[in-house]
Amino acid sequence: MSELRLNDAQLAAALADLGTQIAWPRAIDVRSPVLARIEAEPRRTSWWRAAWSPRYGFAPAIVTIAIALVAVLVFSPEARATATDILRLRGVEIFRGPVPPPSPVPSRSPTSGGSIPSATPSLGLGTLVTLDEARARAGYPVVVPTDPALGAPDEVYLRAVANSTAVSFVYATRPAIPMSAQAGVAVLVTEFAGATVDEQFFGKVLDQSTTLEKVTVNGQPGFWIQGTPHFFFYNTVGTIQQETLRLAGNTLIWTQGNLLLRLEAQVDRASALRIAATFR
Amino acid sequence: MEGRPLEQRGESGLVERARRGDQDAYGELVTRYQALAARVAYVITASPSDAEDVAQDAFVKAYYALDRFREGAPFRPWLLRIVANEAKNRTAAAGRRPTVELSAAADRASGETALSPEEAAVAADLRAGLLAAIGRLREEDRLVLSYRYFLDFSESEMADVLGVARGTVKSRLSRAMARLREVYADV
Numbered sequence: 001m002s003e004l005r006l007n008d009a010q011l012a013a014a015l016a017d018l019g020t021q022i023a024w025p026r027a028i029d030v031r032s033p034v035l036a037r038i039e040a041e042p043r044r045t046s047w048w049r050a051a052w053s054p055r056y057g058f059a060p061a062i063v064t065i066a067i068a069l070v071a072v073l074v075f076s077p078e079a080r081a082t083a084t085d086i087l088r089l090r091g092v093e094i095f096r097g098p099v100p101p102p103s104p105v106p107s108r109s110p111t112s113g114g115s116i117p118s119a120t121p122s123l124g125l126g127t128l129v130t131l132d133e134a135r136a137r138a139g140y141p142v143v144v145p146t147d148p149a150l151g152a153p154d155e156v157y158l159r160a161v162a163n164s165t166a167v168s169f170v171y172a173t174r175p176a177i178p179m180s181a182q183a184g185v186a187v188l189v190t191e192f193a194g195a196t197v198d199e200q201f202f203g204k205v206l207d208q209s210t211t212l213e214k215v216t217v218n219g220q221p222g223f224w225i226q227g228t229p230h231f232f233f234y235n236t237v238g239t240i241q242q243e244t245l246r247l248a249g250n251t252l253i254w255t256q257g258n259l260l261l262r263l264e265a266q267v268d269r270a271s272a273l274r275i276a277a278t279f280r
Numbered sequence: 281m282e283g284r285p286l287e288q289r290g291e292s293g294l295v296e297r298a299r300r301g302d303q304d305a306y307g308e309l310v311t312r313y314q315a316l317a318a319r320v321a322y323v324i325t326a327s328p329s330d331a332e333d334v335a336q337d338a339f340v341k342a343y344y345a346l347d348r349f350r351e352g353a354p355f356r357p358w359l360l361r362i363v364a365n366e367a368k369n370r371t372a373a374a375g376r377r378p379t380v381e382l383s384a385a386a387d388r389a390s391g392e393t394a395l396s397p398e399e400a401a402v403a404a405d406l407r408a409g410l411l412a413a414i415g416r417l418r419e420e421d422r423l424v425l426s427y428r429y430f431l432d433f434s435e436s437e438m439a440d441v442l443g444v445a446r447g448t449v450k451s452r453l454s455r456a457m458a459r460l461r462e463v464y465a466d467v
Contacts, residue, residue, distance in 0.1 A: 025322050
């Protein structure tokens with residue numbers, strides 16, 4: 001249609017004209033809902049501010065958080081620059097920061113040099129068990145993804161965490177799911193009881209390389225985290241535990257009943273949500 | 281400050297009060313910026329209802345992020361960056377290619393009192409063609425054009441909202457114009 005050639009100035013003028021004809025949305029008034037939402041959950045000040053603020057004082061929880069953070073800084077000095085904020089959910093705290101170098105993998109004997117060893121011992125997932133043992137010892141009804149793309153887990157681990165037992169499923173390789181360079185596995189699922197993701201989302205300004213998005217899985221709240229690695233801190237009733245995002249990949253974290261579930265895999269959001277919907 | 285928009289006067293005081301937990305002060309900031317926030321969200325999502333939801337969510341997120349707001353920095357670009365991120369996340373989730381709507385007056389070309397009916401028809405065609413072409417651009421190109429020509433942002437505001445260096449804005453804009461011209465020729 002456009003034998004009509006526009007020079008730069010004409011094109012700019014045409015675009016500016018177009019801008020005057022946009023059907024903008026009607027005037028909105030979000031003041032009341034915004035204030036209602038922030039009223040419902042007063043803002044938490046960053047721990048370093050809070051620790052010095054006379055309004056908050058040295059509340060024990062803050063001290064605990066500070067100690068946990070200091071521990072991270074000791075292990076990962078580069079975290080100092082970027083662990084600048086806390087995303088607080090009830091039961092889950094996510095500190096943004098670079099992942100520390102992977103735990104050193106024990107050197108292998110030259111004779112086994114060609115084989116691909118299981119990377120999972122270095123992931124610190126706990127004791128290798130069977131699925132039946134995990135079900136018997138977890139202390140809660142263990143749920144497993146039934147997505148045919150995953151099939152049965154290759155390895156199941158059991159590990160004590162504060163007030164609960166974490167069960168992890170390792171899927172070493174799966175077609176169409178890239179293997180994590182850091183962890184050497186394709187998919188890692190972790191679940192435990194007693195922690196929940198709060199409905200109220202404490203917002204986070206996303207940096208350019210990481211997005212965090214509120215999602216719904218089977219009608220319950222969750223978060224989709226995509227991009228660069230982060231630290232995870234689980235707070236089950238007052239005890240803070242550091243967890244590193246082992247696959248340094250995308251993560252879906254959600255609740256199902258009394259369980260907190262986490263899926264780490266280099267898949268897109270839609271695939272993660274699809275897998276999450278199949279946990280039974 | 282000289283030449284500063286009216287909405288920015290007294291702003292640092294409001295921001296500081298909001299940062300200390302004064303919700304009335306924050307409410308005032310919401311009132312000042314909600315229309316602009318909705319427009320930014322609209323050029324990204326192209327959905328009026330999404331734009332309102334995005335604006336609301338972005339204001340809530342910004343409130344909880346005030347701790348990290350650098351004291352004395354301008355609030356507007358900081359807020360709009362949050363709005364843009366929120367809108368982009370939502371658009372990515374919806375998986376569609378958003379194109380803003382033109383007002384009914386633009387379709388009818390009736391507002392062109394200075395133009396003959398023929399000229400007005402040409403103008404309406406041009407708008408429709410350009411809009412269709414913009415709709416086919418990549419998000420990066422579409423947004424830089426929308427910020428510049430639909431929202432009338434300065435280069436420095438565009439840099440803030442896009443999260444790029446000011447020097448990058450010029451080259452992005454001219455690249456987007458070149459792509460628009462190519463696509464428009466094919467429409």
